[in-house]
Structure formats: structure tokens, C-alpha cells
Amino acid sequence: MGFLDNVKDALKDAVSTQASKDEEAKDEAAMKDDVVVEKADTTTADDSATPAPPTIPIDTDTPDAETAEPTTEPTTGPVQPADSVEPAPTTPVETAEEKAARQEAREDRQERKEDRQEAREDAREKREDAREAKFETYTVKSGDTLGEIGARFGVSYQEIAKLNSIENPDLIFPGQVFRIPKN
Template sequence: MGFLDNVKDALKDAVSTQASKDEAAAKKKDDEVADQADSATAEDSAPPAPPTIPIDTTDTATAGPTTEPATEPTVGPVQPADSVVPAPSETAEDKAARTEAKAERQEAREDRQERKEDRQEAREDAHEKREDAREAKSETYTVKSGDTLSEIGARFGVSYQEIAKLNNIENPDLIFPGQVFRIPKH
């Protein structure tokens, strides 16, 4: 059993050597941190970095079972929820300006609508005046059975072409009883 005892002793020596190296490195790091803390002033000291959240990047479907999950820190610091600054709320001046702009837009819309209605009313008035003028220049006649456009024109002393033109008749030979024609006055 001498061989196994030698292996056992070698392992103990390696473990103790590694432990002493780790202990020395930790002590050195602690000394460096203490030196930095002593030399830092209140003005130039940086706040401690926020904690990072480890992410499990192992693919369990291909890697198989593991005893210890591999973790990596996230990129960049993670801010706690209470350190998030809310967006500035709208001031009363901003609200008043927005309300005033909205009222001005509504007023402009109403003005445009009113001008549109005025134009439509003016067109209707002009149309009525033209109709009145036409009626003043003409009289009406209701077609009876057996009438022809040329006979009607002869009764009033005008040509059938004038009656057809005034009443937008495409075919002067085709008129029906009950139609009302305007007859121009001379």
C-alpha cells in the first residue's frame, strides 16, 4: 500500500499548496481594496456597481445533466426597479397650450365649414335667379295628345328648334303627352 499512500500524500500537498495560494491572492486583493478606499475621497468615489444577474447559457437538450449550471453575468449593470426615474409629467402650461391649440383647430374647422355652406347657399341663390330669369323670358306649355313640336312653335310664334334647344330635347320628333315645355317669349 505504499503507492496509494504516496498518491494520497501528494494530493494533500497539492490541495494545501493551492489553498495557500488562494489565501495569499485573497489577502492581496483585500489589501488593494483597502488601499483604494483609503486614497479615495468623498467627491471622486464612484458608487458601487449594481448587481448583475447570472444567465444560464447551457443547452439542456444537448449538454445532458450537469451538477452545476454555467452562468455568465449580463452585459451592463442591472438597475433596481426603485432607481428608475419616471418620465416627467405634463405641466399645467403644456396642458393649457395643447388645449388652446385644439380649440384653435376646431375653430378653424368650423370657419371652413361655414364658408363652404355660404358658397353653397350663394350657388343655390344664383341658380334660382337664373331659373327666374328663364321663366321671365319664357312661358310653359303642357303637351297634349296629337301635338307636334312644330305645331306648338307655330302657336307661340317661335321655331321648333328654339323650343328643342331651350328644353334640351335631343329628338324633336319624339314628344309625349304630359311633358311640360318652356316656350321662349319674343
């Protein structure tokens, strides 16, 4: 027996089980209708002002369980009432004024960003200018020593070595550019 035969048998069993449950429900409804009819027949003069409860009609056109054809459609689970289903969210339509306001806000942010960048560049230039104002530069020539350069500018060779990160003050080369602190 193949997989599809198993599925077919399972569907037949489900349909017959559902049909028998439907039959039982009809029988219970018929009994309730009989009780309602009996109570309505036994009304007294005192009860005449109270109307009898309505009876529920029974659908007699439903086929019996033996004659019911098995369906091959899969079941999908319980169905929700229409009022419990939430409508899909709608996307709000943006007006021309809102678009213009959003565009203006973007332009303002961009302008502020450019202003900040310009201010940073100005500050960097000012720091460089201040640094240049505090220092002079000197390009080493052949035969120069750090002590002679320091003496020429009135500064100790240790200050020049420290300022220019020179590990060995006795080892300098022609073409090197040193920053020399101003007095």
C-alpha cells in the first residue's frame, strides 16, 4: 500500500467520523425541538403572556454518513469570523507639503553637516598655524651637529631631540628637517 492510499484511507475515516458526529448533533437537536414543542403545548393561562421560544429548523437535505462522498480537499483549520480579521495596514499617502518639509529637513541636516566639517577644518588650520608659530624649522646640512643647531637657535640639543623624537642625538643626517622651539 502506497503513501497516497494511506492518505485516501485517512480522509475516508475523517469524513465518516465527521458524518457520524453531524448525525449525533442532529439527533440532539431533534430531541431539544421535541422538548420545546412539549413545553409550548403545556402552557397555562398564566404563561399565555410569555411567547414560546423559537424552534431551530433542522436541515434534512444533508446526506447520510453511508452515502457521503469523501472529499480530497485538505482541511485548513478553524475559520475566523469576519469581524475578528484585522484589515491590512494601509500606507499613508504623503502630501506635497509633507514631501517639501521632509526635503527641507534633509537639506538643513546636510548644511549643518557641511558647517561642522568646515569648522573642523578651520580648527585644524588654526592648530597648525599655532604649531608653526611656536616652532621654526631647520634642514640639516652636511657637518651639522645637534649641539651646534641648538646653539644657533638658543635651545639645548635635548629639547630638539625630544621635540623631534630623535633616539640618538649623535646620529643625524643631511636633509632631515627639525622643528626648533622658538624662545
